[in-house]
Amino acid sequence: MPSPLEIVGARKVFATPEGGSMTALDGVSLKLASAEFVTLLGPSGCGKTTLLRTISGFETLDDGDVLIDGTAVTQMPAHRRPVNTVFQRYALFGHMSVGRNVGYALEIAGRDKREIDTRVGEMLDLVGMSGMQQRSIAQLSGGQQQRVALARALAGKPRLLLLDEPLSALDKNLRQKMQQELKALQRELGIGFIFVTHDQEEALTMSDRIAVLAHGRIQQIGTPGALYRTPANLFTADFLGESNLLPAEVSGTAARLRDGQGFAAARRGGPATLLLRPEALCLRAPNGPALRFDGTLRETFYTGTDHQVVLDTAGHGTLRALLRADGALPDIGAAMTLYADAQGLHLIDEVLP
Missing domain, CATH: 3.40.50.300 (P-loop containing nucleotide triphosphate hydrolases)
Known part of the structure; x- marks a missing residue:
């Protein structure tokens, strides 16, 4: 047909x-x-x-x-x-x-x-x-x-x-x-x-x-x-939905962020960009390998079912997270840690400008 x-x-x-x-x-x-x-x-x-x-x-x-x-x-x-x-x-x-x-x-x-x-x-x-x-x-x-x-x-x-x-x-x-x-x-x-x-x-x-x-x-x-x-x-990553984009370097089957944290990579070696959607970040470390992001809580927005969170980090700039509203958050300006499962992460074969 x-x-x-x-x-x-x-x-x-x-x-x-x-x-x-x-x-x-x-x-x-x-x-x-x-x-x-x-x-x-x-x-x-x-x-x-x-x-x-x-x-x-x-x-x-x-x-x-x-x-x-x-x-x-x-x-x-x-x-x-x-x-x-x-x-x-x-x-x-x-x-x-x-x-x-x-x-x-x-x-x-x-x-x-x-x-x-x-x-x-x-x-x-x-x-x-x-x-x-x-x-x-x-x-x-x-x-x-x-x-x-x-x-x-x-x-x-x-x-x-x-x-x-x-x-x-x-x-x-x-x-x-x-x-x-x-x-x-x-x-x-x-x-x-x-x-x-x-x-x-x-x-x-x-x-x-x-x-x-x-x-x-x-x-x-x-x-x-x-x-x-x-x-x-x-372009697609940034335009379609909210995104956290982090520089990464791939060597063999492993990738590393600027702070040295590593994760598995299913692509060829060289510079790349890691995509972390806001919902991929959480307050509790997942079972198994995880990426950790320490920073200062800058803003929160309550949506009824979720908290939209803005975290300032020293090594990765500003990260945005979408957290379920069933947990307590620290005060604005307080220290805060977010985690992401280090398995199944998506790398983009482009370098951030």
């Missing part, structure tokens, strides 16, 4: 107002599995929205190809591609009812009114808005408008659904609810979703795979767990 979406060597360069140029996409390649939820994650200006627009046909490539179900659509206009987009601000028609918004593309395509009414009802039922065809857009909450935008995008039975930061305007609680609903909807429909966000937590929560972009290139692509636990480079 051909992939629902394959991007091969996508390149896009924009002219700048100063007369120069900016490379938005620099040889990007990506292939989707069937019915996969893939998130494009990265900071502003990394190329994720440009990539989404090249898939939809709103932007043309300078080089490379876009294939949908094995068919090249690189030169195909946007209205002929079997994809639809949900935009950040929804782009709903304020002068139309909910039903007219959802069925608008079908009207333009000349579909029969009975077919349109049936499809509109199905889509509103799918997004939990049954019976709201006659409501005006102004009468809807932000979450309801987002659902209408989804229903409209799905009404034409697209092969792919593209979502350009559609949850960014929602408050935290509604955003979390819509994340769950979107993921459930994607599973129910069984089609590919390409989701753009700069929110790391959102990407980790929703995705089958994440493509981390920077400077117009995919830095790494993989499952949320793989990218979080074993990032391939310093």
Whole structure:
């Protein structure tokens, strides 16, 4: 079976107002599995929205190809591609009812009114808005408008659904609810979703795979767990979640930190960087080999279930830890020791700047 979406060597360069140029996409390649939820994650200006627009046909490539179900659509206009987009601000028609918004593309395509009414009802039922065809857009909450935008995008039975930061305007609680609903909807429909966000937590929560972009290139692509636990480079490690990055030196099968503490290493020799996520640090020494970090407690933040801890150390700078809130902490400014299991640690083949 051909992939629902394959991007091969996508390149896009924009002219700048100063007369120069900016490379938005620099040889990007990506292939989707069937019915996969893939998130494009990265900071502003990394190329994720440009990539989404090249898939939809709103932007043309300078080089490379876009294939949908094995068919090249690189030169195909946007209205002929079997994809639809949900935009950040929804782009709903304020002068139309909910039903007219959802069925608008079908009207333009000349579909029969009975077919349109049936499809509109199905889509509103799918997004939990049954019976709201006659409501005006102004009468809807932000979450309801987002659902209408989804229903409209799905009404034409697209092969792919593209979502350009559609949850960014929602408050935290509604955003979390819509994340769950979107993921459930994607599973129910069984089609590919390409989701753009700069929110790391959102990407980790929703995705089958994440493509981390920077400077117009995919830095790494993989499952949320793989990218979080074993990032391939310093950018991915630092951008995706909180990280403690410590210089290390590898010799043979052993690595050492600057203070001489050692641990097993499954990589070639030379300088490297040790990744320690905040949750890998704890107050009690684990059974077996452990790394020890002595320092001064600088700050704590209580989150309800955890303490976020900032520890100043003499040899390793500032370390951040996430500790369960069921234990007592020393006072701010007091001495404190944290430990990390010295087994299964992840080394990155890059040196800290």
